[in-house]
Amino acid sequence: MEPRSAVIDLLVIGGGTAGLVGAKTAARLGARVVLAERARTGGDCLWTGCVPSKTLLAAAAAGEASGPGDPPGPSAFSAVRARIVAAIAAIEPEDSRASLEAVGVTVRQGEARFLGPGRAEIDGEEIRFHRALIATGSDPAVPPVPGLDRASVVTSETIWDLVDLPRRLVIIGGGPIACELGQAFARLGSDVVMLVRSRILPKEDPDAADVVRSALVQDGVRIVEDSTIEEVSTVGGQAGAGESQVRLDDGRSFPADTVLVAAGRRARVAGLGLERVGVDVDDAGQVRVDATMRTSNPAVWAAGDVTQHPDFTHLAGVYASTAASNAVLGVSRSVSTIVPRVTYTSPEVAAVGVTSVGSARRRVVTMQHSHTDRAITEGHENGFTRLVVDRRGRILGGTIVGPRAGETMGELSLAVQRKLTTRDLAGVIHPYPTFNDALWNAAVRDARSTLEKPLVRALMAALVRLTRWRAVRSDRTQRPV
Numbered sequence: 451m452e453p454r455s456a457v458i459d460l461l462v463i464g465g466g467t468a469g470l471v472g473a474k475t476a477a478r479l480g481a482r483v484v485l486a487e488r489a490r491t492g493g494d495c496l497w498t499g500c501v502p503s504k505t506l507l508a509a510a511a512a513g514e515a516s517g518p519g520d521p522p523g524p525s526a527f528s529a530v531r532a533r534i535v536a537a538i539a540a541i542e543p544e545d546s547r548a549s550l551e552a553v554g555v556t557v558r559q560g561e562a563r564f565l566g567p568g569r570a571e572i573d574g575e576e577i578r579f580h581r582a583l584i585a586t587g588s589d590p591a592v593p594p595v596p597g598l599d600r601a602s603v604v605t606s607e608t609i610w611d612l613v614d615l616p617r618r619l620v621i622i623g624g625g626p627i628a629c630e631l632g633q634a635f636a637r638l639g640s641d642v643v644m645l646v647r648s649r650i651l652p653k654e655d656p657d658a659a660d661v662v663r664s665a666l667v668q669d670g671v672r673i674v675e676d677s678t679i680e681e682v683s684t685v686g687g688q689a690g691a692g693e694s695q696v697r698l699d700d701g702r703s704f705p706a707d708t709v710l711v712a713a714g715r716r717a718r719v720a721g722l723g724l725e726r727v728g729v730d731v732d733d734a735g736q737v738r739v740d741a742t743m744r745t746s747n748p749a750v751w752a753a754g755d756v757t758q759h760p761d762f763t764h765l766a767g768v769y770a771s772t773a774a775s776n777a778v779l780g781v782s783r784s785v786s787t788i789v790p791r792v793t794y795t796s797p798e799v800a801a802v803g804v805t806s807v808g809s810a811r812r813r814v815v816t817m818q819h820s821h822t823d824r825a826i827t828e829g830h831e832n833g834f835t836r837l838v839v840d841r842r843g844r845i846l847g848g849t850i851v852g853p854r855a856g857e858t859m860g861e862l863s864l865a866v867q868r869k870l871t872t873r874d875l876a877g878v879i880h881p882y883p884t885f886n887d888a889l890w891n892a893a894v895r896d897a898r899s900t901l902e903k904p905l906v907r908a909l910m911a912a913l914v915r916l917t918r919w920r921a922v923r924s925d926r927t928q929r930p931v
């Protein structure tokens with residue numbers, strides 16, 4: 451019989467945010483954990499996602515290259531690239547192999563796949579486990595457009611390898627990646643066209659998308675919504691070479707030296723051997739999990755982009771932590787479904803919980819930022835804060851569009867999670883003048899609206915009359931004779 455110590459408590463497959471947090475959580479709880487990573491720990495967020503994209507946006511906002519319409523400056527772009535490399539280097543130690551080993555995780559470099567119940571291999575070497583956490587992330591999805599394979603195409607993974615600023619960048623897609631990178635490259639001096647199947651930011655409030663659309667257009671981005679790409683033709687027809695023409699079904703054509711595909715993601719499940727351990731995936735290939743992040747195999751959990759949940763770093767981390775502690779402690783804690791999100795365009799779009807009315811039992815309260823003093827003083831009045839509230843005044847969710855909108859999401863998420871009412875929020879003193887003021891003012895406006903009800907107004911009026919009568923009486927009794 452095999453020695454007990456040869457069987458580890460938790461095998462974590464993938465060393466991105468979900469894998470890192472899951473492995474560290476389990477190790478800190480005292481479990482024997484092995485993490486398998488085939489490339490480099492840190493995953494998409496550190497190397498090709500959040501960190502480089504937010505640094506690029508910051509560099510573009512600070513005008514570190516030429517600006518819209520000006521000729522792209524090669525040395526300016528190399529300064530932007532250097533800034534990205536420096537940001538990654540500063541954050542990397544937190545996500546490193548050493549940081550995992552420091553808390554007792556054994557890191558194995560190599561491709562992992564399941565062999566059968568309780569058995570996996572990492573680059574051919576067998577490993578036995580009691581529990582496993584799948585955290586293999588997702589890849590960019592490339593739509594089946596004829597000729598796309600021959601064009602000079604980049605994705606969110608490879609765009610960071612560009613040495614020169616693209617002169618003419620055509621972006622396929624209109625989600626957060628397309629909007630963030632489109633705005634950044636336009637501000638850096640590229641001529642950017644966004645070709646979007648539906649409308650930009652389709653998951654957000656349409657009014658929020660309108661504000662972002664005008665901001666992008668002002669930065670020089672040309673946006674073609676409701677478009678269908680028919681073909682991409684490339685001069686010389688060679689893979690990755692020269693200039694391409696991206697043609698729509700209405701005959702319009704857009705020249706590009708670089709085409710960025712930002713049209714969604716695909717879960718990384720190929721070759722994992724999920725069928726050997728009875729882990730189910732949905733039609734889109736994403737791993738199915740229950741509210742405790744457990745898969746259809748009761749000994750296997752999953753978290754991060756590989757699951758059906760939205761693709762966010764904060765979600766990957768929090769859900770992986772719950773999954774790992776459930777796995778090694780033998781408990782069944784459920785994850786919270788209150789998930790804030792932020793698109794870091796300028797202005798930012800931030801949202802959480804219920805963002806549309808959807809039912810007569812709800813109401814919407816909107817504060818335009820033209821009434822927010824900080825927005826006026828900074829000259830950023832094009833934005834709004836919108837709350838969705840139920841009949842009892844409970845805050846169900848909301849959308850904020852404006853500078854630093856994301857910074858208000860913590861408070862709004864707390865309000866939604868804790869089922870706070872607009873009266874609760876209105877009763878909290880907020881500093882003046884902040885953009886956050888708009889949230890408070892929206893809560894005040896809604897709480898005040900309850901005072902407009904006829905019964906409440908009649909009661910208040912009666913109370914005022916009573917107080918007046920008492921004041922008159924006390925004035926008379928105190929008057930000197």
Ligand SMILES: Cc1cc2nc3c(=O)[nH]c(=O)nc-3n(C[C@H](O)[C@H](O)[C@H](O)COP(=O)(O)OP(=O)(O)OC[C@H]3O[C@@H](n4cnc5c(N)ncnc54)[C@H](O)[C@@H]3O)c2cc1C
Nearest residue numbers: 464466467468488493494495499562587754755761762763
């Ligand atoms: C451009 C861009 C910007 C983004 N910006 C934001 C943002 O601002 N905020 C936000 O919240 N989210 C953002 N995201 C999303 C965020 O990056 C992801 O949700 C997050 O990184 C997912 O983490 P993960 O651990 O699930 O997957 P990953 O980070 O992809 O990690 C998976 C890891 O598993 C490894 N792996 C895969 N298969 C195997 C195998 N068989 N064996 C061993 N190892 C394997 C991979 O090499 C990888 O390292 C952005 C994404 C992109 C692309």
Ligand SMILES: NC(=O)c1ccc[n+]([C@@H]2O[C@H](COP(=O)([O-])OP(=O)(O)OC[C@H]3O[C@@H](n4cnc5c(N)ncnc54)[C@H](O)[C@@H]3O)[C@@H](O)[C@H]2O)c1
Nearest residue numbers: 593623624625626627628646647648712713714761792793
């Ligand atoms: N700030 C953030 O938190 C942030 C930033 C970037 C990415 N992300 C995460 O990464 C995920 C992936 O981002 P994304 O922008 O690639 O995907 P997405 O799924 O959010 O958006 C895809 C967009 O591409 C469009 N599209 C799809 N196929 C198309 C086609 N053939 N032609 C034209 N348009 C097409 C869709 O209509 C949609 O607008 C996001 O859902 C998000 O969870 C988050």
